[in-house]
Amino acid sequence: MGYRFSLADIRFLRSDQGVEALASAADLELSERSLIADAGHLRRWWPEYAAALAETVRLRRKARTKLCDAEDWLFTQDALQQATPTAVARHRAVRLASRAVHDVTCSIGADLRELCRESRVVIGSDVDPVRLAMATVNVPDALLVRADALKPCSRDAVIVADPARRTGAGRTFDPSALQPPLPDLVDACAGRDFVVKCAPGLDYLKLEWSGEVEIVSLDGAVRECALWSPGLTEHPNQTRATLLSSTGASFTLTGDEPDDISVGPPGQWIVDPDGAIVRAGLVRHYAARFGLWQLDPRIAYLTGDIVPPGARGHRVLTSVPLREKQVRRELSSRDCGSLEILVRGVDVDPDALRKRLKPRGSRALSLVITRIGSRAEVFICEPVAAHQSAS
Known part of the structure; x- marks a missing residue:
């Protein structure tokens, strides 16, 4: 608190x-x-x-690590924890550029500031008088009013909402347990264009959302699941993955793109797609765009002879069955010291396995452990950071 x-x-x-x-x-x-x-x-x-x-x-x-140009801002601890990172808030504001916007849960103003940079008419409201008073300091260009998000005090403006996801028991992924509850918020926005920011772990498939579901990541970490009403998107009944970078680069993928790919043996690289792509169910679409294929149709790991721009690749050196003695010998023969372990489809605890393997060398390697068909396979790889990736 x-x-x-x-x-x-x-x-x-x-x-x-x-x-x-x-x-x-x-x-x-x-x-x-x-x-x-x-x-x-x-x-x-x-x-x-x-x-x-x-x-x-x-x-x-x-x-400083979350919000740009906020050195003179006022915060509460909870408000800062929930505040939208600047790059994510800016992305949403750009999508709403030129529209009149009403942020009905403006809190201290992290989203509000970016909206003011893109739209001429911006209203902010909140029920918390302290956070609202902080917002008047942080975002002096916005029109601010104390109001309940379930009783919007504006007309025609696009509604932006960020329901609180923390309860007395901790973080919640239950839409009805948000504050305000998601179903009530959607009812209050009936007849309006709106976008609601939710936790990235939200099970959006259960919502049967008729608009667009956008999963957003920043620098490889999934940050939010945004629900866009049908009037705000060209992709109703679709999902979108948006990958943002603190350097300013972005990448977007939608379910409208082709997803016809093959399944086959490993190429030169194994690629673990960004979490936003996986959460959005667009792994095959991502693979199709960059000429990659799957090792197994049920597993999200991709492989190919290139690494997509901005992605992180693991250059395949060899593969062995999941037998610890054999894996340990291979790592020792390659002077492995620092060891990253990625796992999908196999019941393995990476931290426990790393302790048992006891790498003591000087070379940084990675293990990609996955299920291919009915067998567990271990790929011993050389990890290469995104900015170093090459074909």
Whole structure:
């Protein structure tokens, strides 16, 4: 939960005195080791707001890896955890460019800021007065109002919503347990164009969604499952995989593309598709676009003689059956030290197997363990990072 900010805290932090106090607090270490001493220093000067100052500086530091240009923002711990990474928020804003937009769960404004950069009319609302007060500091160009997401206070604008996914029991993937509940939110948006950001683990197949389901990853990590209403997409009743990079490059694949590929023996490379492609059910479509094929029709690993742009490949050196003594001998003969283990379709714990194999050499290798037909196969490979991949 972190520190519970009050509206009085926000008024202080946005005042000239508060800005000066934050600048002083930013010079402190504020680590777990130094926190007690640093908090004591802050209490001597700003006794009423010492905790708010320390928490704000610590959260700003955490935000650097997630949000761009947010050095002067205000956060709560929960709001920062749920905030959309800048690259993902920017992608959604570009898709909505030129439309009037109403973010009905704007929180501290991570999505709101990117929407303001692409659209002329942007409204933000939230039921939490503290987060809304923070949003007024973080995104001063937006029109902000306190309102319930289930009672949209706008007309015609596209609705953007990001229901909270954390309950008292932790993270939830149950659509009815979101806050606000997904079914209620969809009902409230009836007759409007809207997009709802959900957790990447959402079982969207059970929703029978009539619009577009977009699975988005950033730098190889799946970030969200976005549900686009039919009026906002050219691909109704379809899935889309969007792969974003913090460097700015992006890649999109939809279910409209061909998926006719073959199954065969390994080529020079094994490719483990990005999680967004797998979650979107577009592995075969991805393979077809780049001339790859499958080792087994039920397994997501792909193979071929090239590595697609931006993907990470594993150059096949040899293959052996899943027998630990034989695998250990092969790794030893190749001077294996650092060992990455990828597994699909076989009941193997990578961490436990790595401990048993005890690699002690100097060379970085990877094991791709998979099921081909009825047998388990181990491919000993040389991993190559995406930017080094070659045909």
